Amino acid sequence: MERKVDTSALWAVIASLVLFFIGGILTTVAPPLIDHSWSKPFKNADPAKGITGELRPLNAQQAAGRLIYLREGCRYCHTQQIRTILADTKRYGWKGVDAPISTPDEFVYDQPHVFGTKRTGPDLARIGGKYDTQWHRTHFRNPRNLVKGSIMPPFPWIVADPVELAQLTAYLQTLGRDKNWRPANDYEK
Amino acid sequence: MQDQISRAEATGTSGSAIVHEDLTSRWFMLSSVAYFFIVGIIALIIAGKYVWPDFMGTSSWLTYGRLRPLHVNGMLFGWLLAADMGLTFYIVPRLCGVKLWSEKLGVATGILWNVIVLSAVVTLMAGMNKGLEYAELVTPISVLVVVAWLMFAANIFMTIAGRKYQAMYVTIWYFMGCILWTAFVYLTGNFATLVTSGVNQANLHWMYIHNAVGLIFTPIGLGIAYYFIPRSSNTPLHSHKLSMIGFWALAFVYVWTGAHHMLHGPISQWLQSIAIAFSVMLVIPVWAVVYNLIRTMKGQWHQLRDSVPLKFLMSGVVFYLLTCFQGPMHSLRTVNAIVSKTDWIPGHAHMAVLGAFSFFAIAGTYYTAPRIFGKPLFSQALANWSYWMIMIGGLGMFTTLWLGGFWQGWQWNNVAIPFIDTVVALQPVWLMRFLSGVMIFSGIVMFAYNVMATALGPIPEPASRA
Numbered sequence: 001m002e003r004k005v006d007t008s009a010l011w012a013v014i015a016s017l018v019l020f021f022i023g024g025i026l027t028t029v030a031p032p033l034i035d036h037s038w039s040k041p042f043k044n045a046d047p048a049k050g051i052t053g054e055l056r057p058l059n060a061q062q063a064a065g066r067l068i069y070l071r072e073g074c075r076y077c078h079t080q081q082i083r084t085i086l087a088d089t090k091r092y093g094w095k096g097v098d099a100p101i102s103t104p105d106e107f108v109y110d111q112p113h114v115f116g117t118k119r120t121g122p123d124l125a126r127i128g129g130k131y132d133t134q135w136h137r138t139h140f141r142n143p144r145n146l147v148k149g150s151i152m153p154p155f156p157w158i159v160a161d162p163v164e165l166a167q168l169t170a171y172l173q174t175l176g177r178d179k180n181w182r183p184a185n186d187y188e189k
Numbered sequence: 190m191q192d193q194i195s196r197a198e199a200t201g202t203s204g205s206a207i208v209h210e211d212l213t214s215r216w217f218m219l220s221s222v223a224y225f226f227i228v229g230i231i232a233l234i235i236a237g238k239y240v241w242p243d244f245m246g247t248s249s250w251l252t253y254g255r256l257r258p259l260h261v262n263g264m265l266f267g268w269l270l271a272a273d274m275g276l277t278f279y280i281v282p283r284l285c286g287v288k289l290w291s292e293k294l295g296v297a298t299g300i301l302w303n304v305i306v307l308s309a310v311v312t313l314m315a316g317m318n319k320g321l322e323y324a325e326l327v328t329p330i331s332v333l334v335v336v337a338w339l340m341f342a343a344n345i346f347m348t349i350a351g352r353k354y355q356a357m358y359v360t361i362w363y364f365m366g367c368i369l370w371t372a373f374v375y376l377t378g379n380f381a382t383l384v385t386s387g388v389n390q391a392n393l394h395w396m397y398i399h400n401a402v403g404l405i406f407t408p409i410g411l412g413i414a415y416y417f418i419p420r421s422s423n424t425p426l427h428s429h430k431l432s433m434i435g436f437w438a439l440a441f442v443y444v445w446t447g448a449h450h451m452l453h454g455p456i457s458q459w460l461q462s463i464a465i466a467f468s469v470m471l472v473i474p475v476w477a478v479v480y481n482l483i484r485t486m487k488g489q490w491h492q493l494r495d496s497v498p499l500k501f502l503m504s505g506v507v508f509y510l511l512t513c514f515q516g517p518m519h520s521l522r523t524v525n526a527i528v529s530k531t532d533w534i535p536g537h538a539h540m541a542v543l544g545a546f547s548f549f550a551i552a553g554t555y556y557t558a559p560r561i562f563g564k565p566l567f568s569q570a571l572a573n574w575s576y577w578m579i580m581i582g583g584l585g586m587f588t589t590l591w592l593g594g595f596w597q598g599w600q601w602n603n604v605a606i607p608f609i610d611t612v613v614a615l616q617p618v619w620l621m622r623f624l625s626g627v628m629i630f631s632g633i634v635m636f637a638y639n640v641m642a643t644a645l646g647p648i649p650e651p652a653s654r655a
Contacts, residue, residue, distance in 0.1 A: 006433075007355045009346075009365065016366045016440045020373070020404075023444035027463065028377065028396050032389045035457045039389065071316035073254020083453035085526055090604040102455040107387035112320040115391055115454065119530040119601075120239075122608045144242070149613040151242040157249045 035104070042105035042178055051100055055178040057109045058171070065171025068164055069114065072155065079116035080125040080175065092126050097182045099126040106178055121152055126176030136169045209282055211561040213295025213344075217275025218554060218561070219644060220303050224267030226637040229630045231260045236626045239619035250314045258325040259313045265323070265401070266334075267306040269542065272550040273409040274302075274341055277364050279557050280416050281345055284361055286353030290344050298340040305333050323398045324378045331379040338375065342368045359432040363412030366440060370404040388456055396447035402541055403443040410546035411435075411478055413553050414502055418482055421498045421556060427484035435477035442470045449520040452529060461522075468520035475513040482506050497572040498552040504580060505548030512541040527602065532618065533594025540587045543579075543629070551579075551636060558643045565649065567642035575635035582628025585621065593618030 032038045042055040058066060069075070082088045082102045092099040102125050107113060131139075138145055141159045143152040158164050237244050238253045245251040282289045289295060309326050312318070318325035326334070345368060349361060378397020382390050419426050426432065445467035448460045486492075486503065493499050515537050519528050528534065559566045566572060593615055600611040 006357065009349055009357065012357070012362060012365055013369060015437075017369055019437065019440040020370055020444055023441065023467070024373065024377075024396070027445050027447060027460070028381075028393050031392060031457060031460050035460075038387060038457075070318065070320035072249075072252060073257060073318075075320070075322070076254055076257050079530055081454045085453050085602070087602040087604050088453075091601070091608065104388040104455045104457075107391075107455065109386060111386040111390065112382065113387060113391040113394065114320070115451070117322060117450070117530065118532075118534065120612075142243075147609055149609050151239055151612060151619075153238065153242060153246050153253045155252070156247055 037104045039108060040105055041108045042103065051179050051181060053177075053179040053181075055106055055108060058174060061167050062171045062174050065167035065169065068158065068168045069171060070112070072158075074124075075114045075116045077116075077118060077120035077152070078122070078124045079119050080123065081115050082123065082125050082176075088123070092123050094126070094130055094182050099176070100179050100181045106176075121150075124172070124175055126181070128173045128175040128177040129182075133166075133169050136172065137165060140165065140168075207282075207286070207288055209279075209288060209561075210292050211279060212292045213289065213299055214275045214279040214557065214561050215644070216296055216299030217271050217278060217302070218558065218640065220299065220306075221268050221271035221275060221550075222554065222637045222640045224263060224271065224306060225633055228260060228263030228267055229633045231256050231263060233623070233626050233630055235260055236619070236623045240616070240623050249316065255314050255316055258318060258322075259310060261323065262309055262313065262325060263306070264542065265406075266309070269406060269547055269550055270409075271302055271306075272554060273406070273413060273546075274298075276413050276550065276553040276557065277341075277345060277409065279553075279561065280360060280413070281348050281364060284354075284358050284416070285348055285351070287348060287351050290347035290351065294340055294344050298337055298344070301333065301337045301340070305330055305337060308333075319379070319383075321378070321382055321394050323401050324382065324394065326379075328379075328383070331375075334375065334379075335372075338368070338372060342372070358416075359426070359429065359436065360412040360416040362433075362436050363408040363415065366436065367405060367408035367412065370400070370408070370440075370444075374400040374404050391451065392448060392456065392460070395450045396444065399447045399450065400444060402538075403439075403446070406542065406546045407443070408436075408439065410505075410549045413549045414482060414505065417498060417549070417553050417556055418485055418502050418506075421496055421502065421552070422486060422489045422492050424485055424489050427481050427487070431477050431481045435474045435481065438470075438474035438477065442467055442474060446471065446520070449525075452520070452522060452525045465520045465522070469517045471513060471517050475510065479506055479510045497569065497576055498556040500573075500576050501548045501552035501555070504576075505545045505552065508540050508544030508548065509546075512537060512545055515540075527598035528594055529598075531594035531597045531601070532590045532615065533598065536587050536590025536594060539583070539590070544583055544587065548579075551575075554636075554640060558640050562644050563648070564643055564646055567639050567646055571635050571639050575632045575639065578628050578632030578635065580632075582625045582630075582632060585625035585628065589618050589621040589625065593622075 042053065044050060044052050044054075046052070080102075082092055082099045084101055089098040089101060107115075135146070137159060139147070140155045142154045143150040158168060234245060234251070235253055235256050238246070249255070278289060278295055308330055312327055312330065313325060317327050319327060319331075324331070345364060349357070349365065374397055377393050378401065381393050382397070385393060415426065415432065446464050448456055448464035449468050452461050452465070483506065493503060519525050519533075519537070555566065555572055597611055597615055600606050600614065601608075
């Protein structure tokens with residue numbers, strides 16, 4: 001058989017595809033069939049079962065803001081996931097309340113997903129409701145005017161377009177709020 | 190089996206039967222080298238933006254978030270994959286003892302590839318992207334990539350099907366594997382992700398990202414190393430059997446590991462554990478390959494002194510060993526909790542793509558350029574300088590990013606430190622990374638100039654063909 005492997009190109013093609021597809025199918029097609037939390041939107045009205053809330057799809061303005069987030073490549077420097085790490089829940093909490101850990105059912109409507117890979121800037125999974133529109137406008141114009149030492153790029157072309165600024169801000173305000181984790185602490189209250 | 194590589198090459202150079210045209214190889218070599226230089230400028234700009242965030246900051250076309258995907262896609266597809274394809278077009282006919290199946294189709298592939306890269310530049314800078322890392326190119330361009338890949342596959346497989354020697358050298362194995370796996374990996378990352386969302390999509394996407402390196406650049410890069418290390422040193426490969434173990438282990442193990450990019454994240458714990466287990470198993474194919482290549486050089490290490498291709502090849506092998514030791518290590522949950530999402534990761538990624546696979550491609554380019562253009566290399570001294578600049582610059586970049594990233598991870602895990610302080614603390618690291626980048630780039634300029642000068646230089650006297 002070893003001789004066959006060495007000399008038959010057809011045999012090689014078949015064998016390398018079979019080996020590839022064993023792992024390929026078991027790790028991509030099978031998991032969503034096994035773990036239904038990947039496809040069932042978050043919803044819980046019973047405080048006894050844990051944190052309450054409901055995942056809602058974005059409205060048109062928020063969805064347009066999300067496209068701006070994608071266009072400008074925000075995901076290259078900002079993640080959107082509170083990991084199962086204590087420091088994540090503490091660091092991205094708000095006014096003494098720990099941020100809840102991100103769960104698959106919070107991302108069902110994300111297309112494309114923006115979990116991100118690198119935290120050059122802070123995580124944004126629970127940023128919604130922390131800063132008001134005026135703060136975001138000033139920050140997008142030049143982040144260093146508000147946060148000394150920041151290396152975030154300025155986005156003057158977004159600030160100059162009131163529609164785009166409103167869309168992007170509207171999107172950011174939705175982040176992480178499908179879980180009611182700090183209802184009394186919003187900037188709005 | 191071990192002398193097969195010599196037999197195949199002897200047929201190619203004896204002049205009795207086959208004269209290789211190498212038109213396709215020339216197309217791919219010259220365009221890949223040009224993109225290496227052009228995208229190198231983009232790389233320097235984005236490294237500079239970490240130190241001077243307002244640098245070129247007021248134009249939407251030049252903002253970090255649009256140049257970064259251009260850097261990644263440009264280096265991966267414009268430089269590295271194009272260079273690797275060009276070398277494949279050079280190697281396969283020689284190992285098979287026949288001419289390339291169709292030079293016309295090959296040149297057409299090269300032209301199409303340039304169309305793809307140039308349209309990628311325009312769309313990415315205009316902010317048009319699919320929003321998925323490594324799969325940013327908008328769908329029409331992705332379709333062109335698939336077409337180009339099918340053209341490449343047809344040419345290579347038809348050449349292999351008409352081969353003169355029945356037994357296939359390990360390089361051909363890796364190239365065939367690369368072509369087949371890439372097709373499915375690319376379709377998963379660029380098309381299956383369009384009809385999925387959320388964690389399901391992220392899982393498919395991570396399978397693609399991981400295997401873009403693991404099942405595209407790894408097999409084609411190792412195929413190149415397996416060809417050029419014995420070739421450059423005139424030494425037979427240590428073990429055919431070991432090379433087969435490495436190949437089949439790679440075929441089975443690599444595809445399982447995608448979820449290790451989401452460790453501690455919102456994805457099923459059992460899937461994370463599977464990914465960790467298989468990530469650790471990656472040391473099997475890696476160590477089989479590295480041992481085989483290092484043993485091949487036994488008693489031949491002195492050759493590194495005079496051979497620039499061998500310098501790049503063997504440094505690439507060492508970087509491959511290191512980067513593939515890091516990979517399994519940061520798949521462990523405890524290590525991952527520190528290094529994940531930090532600047533360690535770009536240090537690791539650059540060692541794989543620049544340190545290992547680009548080193549193999551540069552070595553192959555230096556080795557083949559005089560042969561396909563029929564002229565001696567423009568300057569051996571300049572080639573040697575390019576090695577040392579890229580090597581020292583690369584080491585500077587890798588090590589500062591590792592140290593900086595590890596430090597950053599510790600700071601993040603101490604919640605008493607405000608996030609902005611962890612940014613300010615990294616400034617010296619990013620400055621060092623920029624300066625290392627300047628060194629790497631100067632090496633790239635020397636390399637590109639050397640290859641271009643060889644290609645465009647005067648044709649020497651007939652006797653001096655290298």
